[in-house]
Structures are given as structure tokens and as C-alpha cells.
Amino acid sequence: MTMTATTDETQPLLLRAAATNNPAAPNAIGAGGSATTAPQSAADSESTVVDFDPCGDPDNPLEWPAAFRWSVVLMLAMTAFTVTFTCISVVPLANEIGRDLGGDARSKAASVLLVTIWELGEAAGPLLIAPLSEMVGRYRVVNTANALFIVATLLAATSASLPQFVAARMLTGLAVATNVLSPAIVGDIFVSEQRGGALSLVFLAPLLGGAVGPAISGAIAERAGWRAVVWLSAALAVLCELLFLTFFRETYKVTILRRRAARLARESGKPFRTEFDGEEESGGGSGGLGRLRDAMLRPVTVLAGSSVLVIVCLYGSVCFAYYYVITVTLADILRDVYHLPPVQAGLCFITVSLGSAVAVFACNRSLDPIYIRLRDANKGVGQPEHRLPVAIGGAFVMPATVAAYGWAAALHLPLPALLASMAVLGAALMFTMIPLMAYVVDAFGLYSASAMTGVIVVRCLVGTFLPLTTAPLVDNFGYGWGFTVFAALSFAIAPVPALVMRYGARWRQKSEYTRDQ
Numbered sequence: 001m002t003m004t005a006t007t008d009e010t011q012p013l014l015l016r017a018a019a020t021n022n023p024a025a026p027n028a029i030g031a032g033g034s035a036t037t038a039p040q041s042a043a044d045s046e047s048t049v050v051d052f053d054p055c056g057d058p059d060n061p062l063e064w065p066a067a068f069r070w071s072v073v074l075m076l077a078m079t080a081f082t083v084t085f086t087c088i089s090v091v092p093l094a095n096e097i098g099r100d101l102g103g104d105a106r107s108k109a110a111s112v113l114l115v116t117i118w119e120l121g122e123a124a125g126p127l128l129i130a131p132l133s134e135m136v137g138r139y140r141v142v143n144t145a146n147a148l149f150i151v152a153t154l155l156a157a158t159s160a161s162l163p164q165f166v167a168a169r170m171l172t173g174l175a176v177a178t179n180v181l182s183p184a185i186v187g188d189i190f191v192s193e194q195r196g197g198a199l200s201l202v203f204l205a206p207l208l209g210g211a212v213g214p215a216i217s218g219a220i221a222e223r224a225g226w227r228a229v230v231w232l233s234a235a236l237a238v239l240c241e242l243l244f245l246t247f248f249r250e251t252y253k254v255t256i257l258r259r260r261a262a263r264l265a266r267e268s269g270k271p272f273r274t275e276f277d278g279e280e281e282s283g284g285g286s287g288g289l290g291r292l293r294d295a296m297l298r299p300v301t302v303l304a305g306s307s308v309l310v311i312v313c314l315y316g317s318v319c320f321a322y323y324y325v326i327t328v329t330l331a332d333i334l335r336d337v338y339h340l341p342p343v344q345a346g347l348c349f350i351t352v353s354l355g356s357a358v359a360v361f362a363c364n365r366s367l368d369p370i371y372i373r374l375r376d377a378n379k380g381v382g383q384p385e386h387r388l389p390v391a392i393g394g395a396f397v398m399p400a401t402v403a404a405y406g407w408a409a410a411l412h413l414p415l416p417a418l419l420a421s422m423a424v425l426g427a428a429l430m431f432t433m434i435p436l437m438a439y440v441v442d443a444f445g446l447y448s449a450s451a452m453t454g455v456i457v458v459r460c461l462v463g464t465f466l467p468l469t470t471a472p473l474v475d476n477f478g479y480g481w482g483f484t485v486f487a488a489l490s491f492a493i494a495p496v497p498a499l500v501m502r503y504g505a506r507w508r509q510k511s512e513y514t515r516d517q
Helices: 013-020 066-088 090-102 106-138 138-157 162-174 178-189 191-225 227-247 253-268 273-281 288-304 307-336 342-348 348-375 387-411 415-493 496-508
Strands: none
Touching: 066 138, 066 162, 066 178, 066 191, 066 227, 090 106, 090 191, 090 227, 090 307, 090 342, 106 138, 106 162, 106 178, 106 288, 106 307, 106 348, 106 415, 138 162, 138 178, 138 227, 178 191, 178 415, 191 227, 191 342, 191 348, 253 273, 288 307, 307 342, 307 348, 307 387, 307 415, 307 496, 342 348, 342 415, 348 387, 348 415, 387 415, 387 496, 415 496
16 A cells, blocks of 8 residues: 655654754765755854765665665565564464463463563554664664564563563563564655555565464464474574574664764764754754653654544554454354364464455555545545545444354354454454554654554554453353444444544644644
């Protein structure tokens, strides 16, 4: 899917804001250009601004060979596959892991927590990973996060108790950098008109991991136990990290230019800087720790300052949580109701990813044409709300599919009926989430990076705790009426995309982050 933002998301948020308000851009020195001074202030009147050579610069990630840039995309996709495989592969094994590590075999909540605790760690990670990548570059953050991911996965594989396994899973979720940095890295190395294909590949990789993870884990666990599955995840993570250490290069423009300025300063003995360093100085930067603190607080500030983001964020988070509500119950249903062995049960998880994949391709083909049609009908003025028609359809399909899933299990309907409800649910989830993400990018423009970080954090928190209500509902009401409660909640919030499409333009004017200029 092609999602074009109004600003370059590869640049630091507040620095771009300052640069936008400063029309007097300084002259710069490129790879082979001549040096010119840029007296923006008395403090840096003797320094020279360093930039990429507009006539061609081998250090500019946008000008790297296409084959190398696509190899970076493949590495990102492989890492995204590994992350999702590691997360989802334990889903059908949660009960077995809990029993083996001394957990209460009767506690369904403990088994659910083994799966969803990942999201709690992943809620905290973006708040640190994103700002650090703007301070020290993508290369260091990606490789450090990958190394931490490997260590946490090894801890999970060698856990001797249930609390150790849960803590290791949370640490593994904390170390996931792909959700935050993959779109940014794609933005670093592709111009906006070329990002759609790369982003689609990165987005499809987790669906593949979610599809084959349970199937592979069921087959391996049946023969070698659940620890062999976690060891396989660790091996995949090590392979990804070796590829990153060997082939990956720094893609972040700011870091590359700062290194160039430092090198030129050492060689010439004269002061060099980048335009971003100048903006920090003129903006009264308070040092590395101060910038890190401000960057970590920025998503909270943007979220608190926009009611429409709060509404969209909460709605999308509840929809996303239904994925875990389904997956944490599916293993029990397939075992207790349909009496399937682990291998066949694992294969059934593929249906959710198949439905999701179909929806991804459909969104990729439909979102932009719908947007263009609505824009033309609006006298050529495009609005973020024009991204939402597909989400309206997905919102009203989801309640029926959630209820159908529960009643298929409760009434012991044929297995294809259960799998069909799962496939439709996966499609409805993508038809809802992808337009909402496109809406956030379009509506928040300059602030979309911070807005998306806020969305990810809230989504992960809801995805951690809402599925914990599944066991009490099923125990008290059964699968049919228990999932009818979830369906009723889904139906109650289903009008949100339609309301945002109808009134969102008016609501956006109340926030400084989404107000039309």
C-alpha cells in the first residue's frame, strides 16, 4: 500500500519544524562541492554547513544502487518475519509451556499472559527506540536491539520457571525495533513515490511469520518439545543479525552528515556542522539527555493534544486486540472441540494470515483510487478522512465475524466454518487497521511519527490486557455467549470510522497538531 505523507519522516520532528519556519536556508558543502559559510548566528558564523552534493553523492542513501536498497528491504522483511514467528509460534504451545514450567495448569490467564506479555514490552520499546535512532543513527539502534532480542530469546529457551519465561518474553518484545524503524529506514532509502512496494513487502512479512509460525511450532514441539521451537527462533534472529552486521549501512541522513562534518573538521582543522546542528543550537538544545527526554515525551504530548487521535487510537487498539483474543483461544478449541493433533492445529492458524494478506492486496489497490475519487468530488481538495471508507466496511464486518467464531466452536459446527470466520476476521482487521494508519499519517503530517508511536504504545497495552478477559467470559458464558460479548463491544464502537469521516475535519481543527494550515 502506498501511503504518502506530507513531510519527510526521515528527519527529526522538531528540527524539521524549525527548518520549515526558517526560509533563509544556509548554503552547504556536499561531497565534492565548494565550502561556503552560513552565518546563522554569532556562535556558528565561522562554521560551514555540510550537506549531500546535489549533483550526485555516493553517501546519500536515496542514491545508493537499487539492488543494495532492495537488499536492505529484504533484510527488514526477514527480521519482521522472525519477530512475528517468535511471537506467534508459542501460541499453540502456551498450555504445554505453562505446565512444563510449573504453572497452574488450570489457569488459562497464565497461558494467555505467556503470549500477550510480549505486547507489554513492545509498548515501551518505541518510546526509546525511535528517539535513540534520531540521536545515534539507525545502524547502532538496529544492531543493539537485534542483539538484545537474541539474548532475550535465549533466556526464554533456557527458562527454568514460568516467571523467568514471562520476563524473557517481555524483554523480547521490548527489543523489537522493526515495527518502529522499518518504515523509517524505507523512508531513508526511497523517495516517496517508490516507497509503496517496499513498505508492502515489509508489511507482508509478518503475516507470513504469523501463518507458518504455529504450523512449524506444532510439528517441532510434537517431536522435540517447545524449547526446540524457541531455539529455532533464536537461530533465525542470529542469522538476521549476522546479515545486518555484514551488509547493513547507516541510512539516517542526519547521522551520515554529522559524521562527514566531524571528518572534515578533523582533516581541515576548521569548524563544520550540519543544518540540524545549527537548528538545535538556535533552538536552545539542552544536550543529548534533554533531547532524548523530549523525544520520548513527544508522542504523549501529541496524543494528549488531539481528541481525534485518542478516538482513532482506542478504536484501533480494541480491534487489534481481537487478533490475540482469537489466537489465544484457538489452540484450546482445536484440541478440545475438534480434537486435532498439534501439527494440524498449527496449520489452522494460517487462515487468519491468508485473510489478512488478501485484505492487504485489496487495500493496496483500492485506497488510493478511492482517495482520488473523493478528492475530485471535493473540488480537488484532499482530506485525511478520504482514507476511511474501507475502514467503515471493515468495522461493521468485524462484530459478525467475532460472534461467528465463538458460535462455531460452541455449536461444534464443521471445521471449515470456524476457519472461514477466522479468515474473514483477519481480512476485516486489515481493512480497518490499514486505512486508520493511512489516516494518521495524512492527518498529522509533520507529527505523524509521534502520532504513530502513540498508536503503537496504546495498541500494545490493550493487546496485552484485553485478551486476559477471555478466560473469565468463556468459563462463565461459554464460547458462544462469551464471544457475543466481544461482538457487542465491537458493534458498539463500529461507528467510529464513519463518525471520524463525517466529523473528523472539524475535530482536527481543535488540535494544533492536525489543524489545517
